[in-house]
Amino acid sequence: MDRVFSNKRDIAVFVGPTLLLFVAIVLVPIFVSSYYSLLDWNGIGNGKFIGLDNYVEMFTDSRALNSMKNSLLFAAASVFFQLPVSLLLALILASSVKGEGFYRTVYFIPVLISTVVIAQLWSKIYNADYGLLNTLLKTVGLPDLASDWLGQRKTALVASFIPILWQYVGYHMLLMYAGAKSISSEIIEAAKIDGASTIRTAFSVIIPLMKPVLKVSLVFSVIGALKIFDLIYVLTGGGPFFVTEVPSTLMYTTIFDTFRYGYGSAISVFIILECLVFTIVINKLFKTE
């Protein structure tokens, strides 16, 4: 085995096919997109080279800036709501509670359901006329609180965040659960013998040892938030009045509804760079700590 790994030609044989695929379907399109982003192009015929005008427009257009703000807000919501909940669930499950397997499965179910199905489900929950939420509010005597959740400027953004946060709690929980379970029981027992309470053990022993997993969760969570598309697209389509628009839905409407491939490509390049920057920053943060 060692000999295989030290032989450069063998490494090339094993890595080559994947690398080729990666280059062909990932790297090449990035460069092609980057080129398109410099064009004023309607998707057919020849584009006109306009330099960085698309990027200038992106950073001066209030609609695009608002979509970026929304995705950053959503990333923050993921970090400060989704991950703590996942961590709590993971720690509770990992501490050998009764029905561990059952709860683990239940929390993971939303991850298995297609996002489009989840969006349809929640749009029925939020429906202003016959939705579960409004019916519930009316039944418990709070009809004034009933509202058109996805149709109002005030509530649409938060209402569309909740299903996404909810969906991926199970995913991060499972990652963290695996991380917590992989900590040697001797260490935890040693902490107990030293008289540490459960909470103290969690904060001083388990969580610090879970750092690699937490980093992975954090990266996935932030990047997942920055590139969110499907749920928003089905739930609100970016509306009403662009309140729930995120860069990826804006990119989609720009390209497919208004035929502006150049500007749409500029947005896609922005999303890629944004995700890369955040990944690097998060890795740096964990390194210096």
Place this chain on the structure above:
Amino acid sequence: MKALRKNVLLAALALVLAIGLAACGKEAGDATTPGGNGEGASSDKTIELTLWDQSVGSTDPSAQLIPEIVDEWNKANPHIQVKRTGTPGEQYKTKIKTALAANEAPDIFYGMGGGSFMQPYIENGNVLEITSYVTDEVKAKIKPGVLETLEYEEKLYTLPVYTHIANLYINTELFEKAGADIPTTYSELLDAVDKLRAAGITPAVIGEKDRWPGMYWFNIIALRQAGYDAVVEAFHNPSKWNSPDIIEAARKLQELANAGMFNDSLFSMSYEEMLGAYNAGNAAMMFQANWVNAGIEDPSSATSGKVVVVPFPVFEDGKGTAHEFLGGSSDGFYISANTKYPDEAYEFLLYLSEQLGTRGFLAGAGLPTWNTEGLDTSSLSQLDLTFAELMDTAEAFIPWWDNVFPASSADTHKNLIAQLLAGEITPEQFAERMAQLEPTELHL
């Protein structure tokens, strides 16, 4: 640790790129232009033509007719087999755009009529010109004046199928319950709204999540207020959108909205949900085109037999008449310029257009563009017949404005109307921003 970081980076990068949709650019494709000689169909060789359309769904009569017509064609022409793929509307638009851009369009495909959708592809040469194929014999079978509306720079690219116009649907049961009269003028419309609201009935539904249903309301109000000529003029010269009549039309739409004309949930309701709500008898009025007839008349709908259709009310202070209609554009099928068998494709196009046009009319899918003399119309519902009668009273048509405007102006137009409906902009601001849209030619 370093390896893990790299893995995370790579995994993250891969995930990011999963949405790099913009990357699917145009393929260099086949540089040679195939076909043109029509020799492909010697009788001992079977050729295959592909057909894409957007007719799916249980209440869409075309969704049943197209497979039938294709089957009959395939049986009668064993050497020219047609393979059909149906895709729902919004996805279809994306699919056909991508295929056309990649030079991978099917031989024959459905294209939205009215200008902005097909125009870039016609200009770019993606679509086969069929002017020379259309014989006088064929022309004689088409209703007078129809072919002219399909011409683009005096050339033909498609044949008519059937057409649609939008009118006001009235649920008579709900109107009676509220003691309201069917409105013929704007003040009667406001009066009906008050009475319906007082009786606890939602006067009208709009599925504004999809934005175009609300646009229909503004379009007809503007047409009634400013009149046909002024609207056509404004399409040519957008500065004319900033006119007292357009401001008044915008004000009237807001007045109706403020009077409680529309459902409270309009901004979260989709077009499909709007139809669901109307067919369930949850609203008294809807302004839509005749493609919704089948759903309203469906025996499972609460509205079956209770709905009548009338022209949109005229305005006391308006320049428009009840003989000016929103709609009238003919969606049709187009032949890809890359097809290997243009002659056979045209033959099928002719067969499909005529069969779908006449049978579609009889099945309630649309209003006829082919001669209907001698057809037995007893199968048509009362709604369909009323539409056909209204169509005969028509003096002028303007297609849905999002089909008339170039794509990005169409998008802005719909967004402005949504903001107008929500009261986020004033009628004056609306007219000012409309004046900044791109000019366009009016193709039917």
